[in-house]
Amino acid sequence: MELKEKQVDSELIYKGKIIDVYKDKVSLPDGTITYREYIKHCKASCVLAKLPNGKFLIEKQFRYPYQEVIYEFPAGKCDKNEDPINTASRELEEETGYKANKVTYLGKMYPTCAYTDEVIYLYFAEDLVKTSQNLDENENVEVLEMSKEEILNLVRSGELKDAKSLCILTLIQNSDLKEKL
């Protein structure tokens, strides 16, 4: 079955600081012409990090679009040309003050495939050593330590809603690393 849609024209609607908005004219498999609105966004990384005490690092952060403080694993945008595994290590250290000596790739995810091209790379970090937190300007993050059971309770209660964090749990629970959770 032919599913591919072909670009006919592309219009940059808005060039922002973290998002660029496009409206493309596209040709569907049957030749119909329609439009696709979408966001271009840089890559990002997210990391589940296990402390020597067996707990995991999790953050509370106010997310403006939802007007809500939500739970998330440490994450951030890739700098230009930065390998996502380095982003994971860098963001973990900047946000939590822990350097990871071992970082393992779990997989990647597409947050909302209809209207963004963002790819979030997901990692597991261990062998952590305390260094110091170094938050970006305008970044306010509360860092907590939680056991596996506490995190799974947040899943069961509906309090963990962040997609990248839920996806990390799917990937680790269905991988060879599941005993590490």
Added chain:
Amino acid sequence: MELKEKQVDSELIYKGKIIDVYKDKVSLPDGTITYREYIKHCKASCVLAKLPNGKFLIEKQFRYPYQEVIYEFPAGKCDKNEDPINTASRELEEETGYKANKVTYLGKMYPTCAYTDEVIYLYFAEDLVKTSQNLDENENVEVLEMSKEEILNLVRSGELKDAKSLCILTLIQNSDLKEKL
């Protein structure tokens, strides 16, 4: 720790068909003024549906922002004032031609919390009865049946990247419904 950011001003940058783009002036907890760019999008639902033969319905769909055919569980946008559980049933039947007699809420997820306000509601559907597919205009979807093992193999191989679909798996695997997967 005070994390909340307060709106000072809000500017509608682009009013689109499926996304509206805003740039808000906001006050951070320490009083600093900054800007937040984000998308307003309607609610959506996604559903993991189990057939009488024990297999699950999964779709292949071309997603324009990624220029790629990806695997996803049936999903769609909520109509105005539509309860997300009804969206789940409606989209399941429209896209796959199966009506579900039992639909159970699993939880909700925030796809990419920094720049969209979209909430995706996640469901498990069973007691399916064959009716007929009725796709939206401009919607091209290939519907497949897969066993649990085939789906988990897509997770392990990295071929299942869609966030809402991965999140459904986390939620069901950590719920009382886990035996149904």
